[in-house]
Amino acid sequence: xxxxxxxxxxxxxxRGVNVGYPLSINASDVRVADVDFNPDFISRMIPKIDWxxxxxxxxxxxxxxxxxxxxxxxxxxxxxxxxxxxxxxxEVEIIHGELVCPExxxxxxxxxxxxxxxxxxxxx
Amino acid sequence: MTSLQTPLYNxxxxxxxxxxxxxxxxxxxxxxxxxxxxxxxxPVTICEIGCGSGILITALAxxxxxxxxxxxxDINPQACLATKNTALLNKxxxxxxxxxxxxxxxxxxxxxxxxxxxxxxxxxxxxIKGNGLNRAFAGxxxxxxxxxxxxxxxxxxxxxxxxxxxxxxxxxxxxxxEKIMQQNGFCSTVIMERKxxxxxxxxxxxxxxx
Ligand SMILES: C[S@@+](CC[C@H](N)C(=O)[O-])C[C@H]1O[C@@H](n2cnc3c(N)ncnc32)[C@H](O)[C@@H]1O
Numbered sequence: 001x002x003x004x005x006x007x008x009x010x011x012x013x014x015r016g017v018n019v020g021y022p023l024s025i026n027a028s029d030v031r032v033a034d035v036d037f038n039p040d041f042i043s044r045m046i047p048k049i050d051w052x053x054x055x056x057x058x059x060x061x062x063x064x065x066x067x068x069x070x071x072x073x074x075x076x077x078x079x080x081x082x083x084x085x086x087x088x089x090x091e092v093e094i095i096h097g098e099l100v101c102p103e104x105x106x107x108x109x110x111x112x113x114x115x116x117x118x119x120x121x122x123x124x
Numbered sequence: 125m126t127s128l129q130t131p132l133y134n135x136x137x138x139x140x141x142x143x144x145x146x147x148x149x150x151x152x153x154x155x156x157x158x159x160x161x162x163x164x165x166x167p168v169t170i171c172e173i174g175c176g177s178g179i180l181i182t183a184l185a186x187x188x189x190x191x192x193x194x195x196x197x198d199i200n201p202q203a204c205l206a207t208k209n210t211a212l213l214n215k216x217x218x219x220x221x222x223x224x225x226x227x228x229x230x231x232x233x234x235x236x237x238x239x240x241x242x243x244x245x246x247x248x249x250x251x252i253k254g255n256g257l258n259r260a261f262a263g264x265x266x267x268x269x270x271x272x273x274x275x276x277x278x279x280x281x282x283x284x285x286x287x288x289x290x291x292x293x294x295x296x297x298x299x300x301x302e303k304i305m306q307q308n309g310f311c312s313t314v315i316m317e318r319k320x321x322x323x324x325x326x327x328x329x330x331x332x333x334x
Contacts, residue, residue, distance in 0.1 A: 001221070005221065115221050118223055119224070
């Protein structure tokens with residue numbers, strides 16, 4: 001699972017959970033993949049990203065390196081920044097671990113890079 | 125015209141995953157037919173619900189490459205694994221999460237392209253249970269239980285200029301769906317249909333009215 005995906009997920013589908021976001025991460029196997037960089041794509045994605053959530057997630061995984069805490073102004077033309085954002089969003093991947101609902105503590109296992117967010121009927 | 129290749133896949137290790145069939149191929153043909161329109165909206169986020177073998181989203185990834193990100197869901201854990209495997213075989217980069225439709229996506233998230241080849245067979249309601257191969261087919265009443273639930277959420281997951289493609293069977297009574305979607309602020313167009321022995325299939329495209 002990429003951190004871009006983490007940015008999109010919530011556990012609000014659990015009965016009684018209001019926001020369920022952001023999910024906490026416990027990772028036991030993290031890999032860094034090599035993904036083709038496309039500055040235009042990344043700069044179109046930035047407005048959709050909850051940056052503090054991304055920042056905290058990469059920090060949690062120990063891959064924050066020199067990612068800025070906030071998106072810089074005029075990021076569209078800042079290739080250096082876009083490369084760092086690309087790395088954080090697409091290259092850092094959780095292979096095994098779990099996501100944890102911030103409200104209920106419900107754990108969602110991640111195996112082979114696939115989070116299991118399926119709920120039992122009595123949780124919905 | 126941009127041609128859409130059928131991706132490589134191998135389901136030998138995934139016996140509980142829906143094997144691409146006539147419906148899947150009709151879907152590929154419809155996407156190919158509508159490709160100029162798809163290219164025109166310049167999507168950045170593409171999502172498939174019920175990815176099964178993963179060949180539909182992988183085919184799109186082979187066209188849009190690194191101009192988009194690809195996300196998909198399936199309730200069947202083997203389908204998620206199979207999709208990851210198909211992506212790998214075709215050097216595509218696809219994210220897959222096991223979940224019911226898009227129920228675990230945050231409210232503000234939108235996709236530019238959404239595709240769904242749903243479980244569309246008319247069955248007893250109680251056949252919609254578990255998360256095995258039966259979930260590839262079992263559609264309950266009118267074969268529409270899952271499709272209707274999905275379409276109800278569409279307004280919140282499709283971006284304003286986005287497009288959504290869904291497969292229907294004649295038994296699903298598409299005119300009913302089109303009427304409901306019309307009331308919900310969508311335009312619909314059947315972009316391809318095909319009669320095969322025992323089934324009459326349609327690919328319907330939905331987009332938000334402006
Ligand atoms: C007809 S198969 C299509 C598979 C593949 N997309 C294809 O075209 O060959 C339907 C798929 O939807 C999945 N599915 C059924 N209900 C679902 C739900 N509520 N949420 C997510 N996936 C679902 C099934 O597990 C199955 O893989």
